[in-house]
Amino acid sequence: MKEGTAQKVSNALLSGVAGFASFIFSLVALLYLTEFDAKIIASLAAGAFCLLISYIASERPNSENARALAALGDRLLAVEDGDLISPAPPLVRKTMPKIAAAVDTLFSEVRASIENAHALGMYDPVTSLPNRLHFRSEADKLLGEMLPADQSAMLFVDLDRFKLVNDSLGHARGDQLLIMVANRLRVVVTAEFGEALQRRPLLARLAGDEFTLFFPDIKSAAEIERVGRRIALAIAEPFELGGHSVDIGASIGVSICPDNGTTIETLMRAADIAMYHAKASGGGKHCLFNDALAAEHQQKVETERALTEAVQRDEFILAFQPQLSLVSGEIAGAEALLRWNHPRDGLRLPGTFIPIAEKTGVITDIGDWVMAEVASVLSSWMADGVARRLAFNVSPRQIDRADFFARMRQCFADHAVPLSLVELEFTESAAMEVSDTVLAEIASLRADGATIAIDDFGTGYSNIARLRTMPLDRVKLDPSLIADIEHCERARVVVQAVIHLIRGVGCEIVAEAVETVAQADILRAMGCDVVQGFIFAHPMFEDEFLNWTTNPQRSSRSVA
Numbered sequence: 001m002k003e004g005t006a007q008k009v010s011n012a013l014l015s016g017v018a019g020f021a022s023f024i025f026s027l028v029a030l031l032y033l034t035e036f037d038a039k040i041i042a043s044l045a046a047g048a049f050c051l052l053i054s055y056i057a058s059e060r061p062n063s064e065n066a067r068a069l070a071a072l073g074d075r076l077l078a079v080e081d082g083d084l085i086s087p088a089p090p091l092v093r094k095t096m097p098k099i100a101a102a103v104d105t106l107f108s109e110v111r112a113s114i115e116n117a118h119a120l121g122m123y124d125p126v127t128s129l130p131n132r133l134h135f136r137s138e139a140d141k142l143l144g145e146m147l148p149a150d151q152s153a154m155l156f157v158d159l160d161r162f163k164l165v166n167d168s169l170g171h172a173r174g175d176q177l178l179i180m181v182a183n184r185l186r187v188v189v190t191a192e193f194g195e196a197l198q199r200r201p202l203l204a205r206l207a208g209d210e211f212t213l214f215f216p217d218i219k220s221a222a223e224i225e226r227v228g229r230r231i232a233l234a235i236a237e238p239f240e241l242g243g244h245s246v247d248i249g250a251s252i253g254v255s256i257c258p259d260n261g262t263t264i265e266t267l268m269r270a271a272d273i274a275m276y277h278a279k280a281s282g283g284g285k286h287c288l289f290n291d292a293l294a295a296e297h298q299q300k301v302e303t304e305r306a307l308t309e310a311v312q313r314d315e316f317i318l319a320f321q322p323q324l325s326l327v328s329g330e331i332a333g334a335e336a337l338l339r340w341n342h343p344r345d346g347l348r349l350p351g352t353f354i355p356i357a358e359k360t361g362v363i364t365d366i367g368d369w370v371m372a373e374v375a376s377v378l379s380s381w382m383a384d385g386v387a388r389r390l391a392f393n394v395s396p397r398q399i400d401r402a403d404f405f406a407r408m409r410q411c412f413a414d415h416a417v418p419l420s421l422v423e424l425e426f427t428e429s430a431a432m433e434v435s436d437t438v439l440a441e442i443a444s445l446r447a448d449g450a451t452i453a454i455d456d457f458g459t460g461y462s463n464i465a466r467l468r469t470m471p472l473d474r475v476k477l478d479p480s481l482i483a484d485i486e487h488c489e490r491a492r493v494v495v496q497a498v499i500h501l502i503r504g505v506g507c508e509i510v511a512e513a514v515e516t517v518a519q520a521d522i523l524r525a526m527g528c529d530v531v532q533g534f535i536f537a538h539p540m541f542e543d544e545f546l547n548w549t550t551n552p553q554r555s556s557r558s559v560a
Helices: 002-032 036-081 090-095 097-122 132-144 162-169 171-193 221-236 264-280 291-310 354-360 363-383 404-414 428-433 436-447 464-469 489-504 517-526 542-550 552-557
Strands: 151-160 202-207 210-218 239-241 244-246 249-257 286-288 316-325 331-342 346-348 390-394 422-427 451-457 474-477 508-511
Touching: 036 090, 090 097, 132 151, 132 202, 132 210, 132 264, 151 221, 151 264, 162 171, 162 244, 171 202, 171 210, 171 221, 171 239, 210 221, 221 249, 221 286, 249 264, 264 286, 264 291, 291 331, 291 354, 316 363, 316 542, 331 363, 354 363, 363 390, 363 404, 390 451, 404 436, 422 428, 428 451, 428 464, 436 451, 474 489, 489 508, 489 517
Parallel strands: 249 286, 331 390, 390 422, 422 451, 451 474, 474 508
Antiparallel strands: 151 210, 151 249, 202 210, 239 244, 316 331, 331 346
16 A cells, blocks of 8 residues: 555656746747747647656556566466565565465475375374385385395384274274374384384384384394384284273284395285284294295185186085984085195195185185086985085075075076075174075075074174074084084083083084094083094095995994
């Protein structure tokens, strides 16, 4: 406002001076000029002079504004070169002070927004630790600064039982727990190394409940293993969370450069493999990557790759193990057991590939093949006059598919096999967690004649109320329950209690992996109904199984 008023006063003074000069010029011309033509010329000159002065007075502000606008344009174009720091030009600040202030404020806000965006892109918003992108970038730099004789280490930290905290206390409490974990990790790193290292370790949160640490300068593997143990102990200490004492743990994988890799990618992969091994071993511990783990991982990768083609190549085959009644000694049924006729490794048992198939999802294709093969076998047996119940396992991934039960019914219907010859075995954990919709489907199958069994009972989490209400015919005891019943009184007490529980819900009891006559006698005395195991018969392929079941000599092995 002051600048505009000064400009107006300046222009008025300039115009006044021009008018006064014109008056003096005209007066002199009238007094001293006597000819009319000369007076006209003098008047025209005085008028032109006034017009010139007026034009200059009017154009002064316009020309300054134009220069200021040009300077402002140049300043704005400098943004293309990354200049977000320079203030508004002095001419703009002098001529248009408000615009200059607005430009400075705008650039200040833009710089703040870019800094915030950078922080969001490089740091975890929950723990304020570097995120995966930032961690990889910084770790790459540190790794590039290493000398040939230097050693560095990568640690992967995955929390155990964190999902239970989220499910029971909510995600807000889960975030608080992550912050507490991050603080404990900081404390461990500081306590172990303090200011001793020239290059500080990197600590980051990768995603979910996964943290990682990179130590750019270590003396030995023993040193970093000590850090792994300290972290495991620190995370194992209870956390006070909203009035709750929360117990979790941490599975930690460790890899060392250059022994286990020389790039961030290879070190992270090695630490990840070691971490999963620690978790599979029970969690709450650390594991150092080694050649044995590398070979095991490679075998898993090759198995995953081969499994995807095994169904199409028809590499699977069924074996059959009889189930014998402890009351009558007769065959009470049989279980279809999967075998993989691997082109290089030969016959492989389920334990070597089923967990991998479950993890990758290939189990659904394998399960469909087993179901179709069981239907075909039962149809063939029926054509030969053999009507024998056959059990097969159902994967949790299969029942997750909405069309599973409809497809299964159609499969057996297409082979004209009645459901009374079919026994479906569900794992204990899957049986406890299925939805009401799945329970209704199972109940419908049972009503139509199918036998429903829980497999490997005693190894998972059992909801007793669910066990009472679930449509169920048989419960199969896990082999670990009966392994020591010959020699251990506690084992016999546990098995007896489980048998009473199962009888209480009206189900038949089947014991698996019975290997000695003494085990069979004890189980019979406890009230077990059916057994299967090596003491009576190994799993057999179809022709051998049919010969065994029709062989009169089999009666000599009766257990009744």
